[in-house]
Amino acid sequence: MRFVADGMLGKLARWLRLAGHDVIYIGKLNLPSEKQDEEMLEIASKEKGVLLTADVVLHKRATKSGLKSILIRETEIAKQLVEISRRLGKRIEIVPENSRCPICNGPLTSVEKNAINNVVPEKVLIANDSFWRCTDCRKIYWKGKHWKNIIETMNQYENMMK
Template sequence: MRFIADMMLGRLARWLRLYGYDTLYGIEDDDEIIEVARREGRVILTKDVALAERARKLGVNVFLLRSNSLEGQVAELKRLGIKFGELFPANARCPKCNGPIKAVPKEAVKGKVPECVYEKYDEFYICENCGQIYWPGKQWREMLKMDRRLKGT
């Protein structure tokens, strides 16, 4: 399932990407959101009742979310049948740009990450679109904590 999230759901969009869902985000115009969803077969994620109603009238799939919290939004999506399986790096997409992420040999990031990071870690991933490099540091550990909370919802 592929999504397009409206501007109110940026945090959810990033997390869906980390779980491997192709999720567009950043389009501000409702008409454009509906057109992209229709053209690409994406499900619209929104908290905007008017956008949801317009999309439905045009035959576009839409999930109208009620919760303001990430945990609540994930719980709503689970009730709709969305699975939150293995978190990053398995099948993950870049939380910044939605591009695919792949594992790379340590040597591939030499000179592209701080020397202390290069020395401390052996596991690295890179976004094939924007080139962002990821490694299992502090943010990764925080991400795993949130993953446990989300799976408990």
């Protein structure tokens, strides 16, 4: 699914990318807020994406314009993911093989250890068997220490979805 996330939802954008969703993240634009909102609405319309925003006024403008928009009221990631799931009627899952780069939104592809042995620290190579590379920015990913936090957050999400 394609999303357009406003500048207040950068962390959520990264999580949705990890879950394999194509997310256009509109960080702070050097425009007055009125012009910034216009830009967001234009991008959401052009890209046919679901607008994700914490801005009530922007959400109302989007829905009045016939755009699909979800007003994000929660501040915790697991709760934000629940809001999206319930609005769209679809569960969110994080499967590394389907993930997108949380930084640039590029697709991730599996990469062999021997192809990256000079790219990541040796201790990372020894401790891990699975690696992914972003096809756009070339960043390498693996299930490091942060993976425990991802699992904990997704367990919270699953418990809230029951």
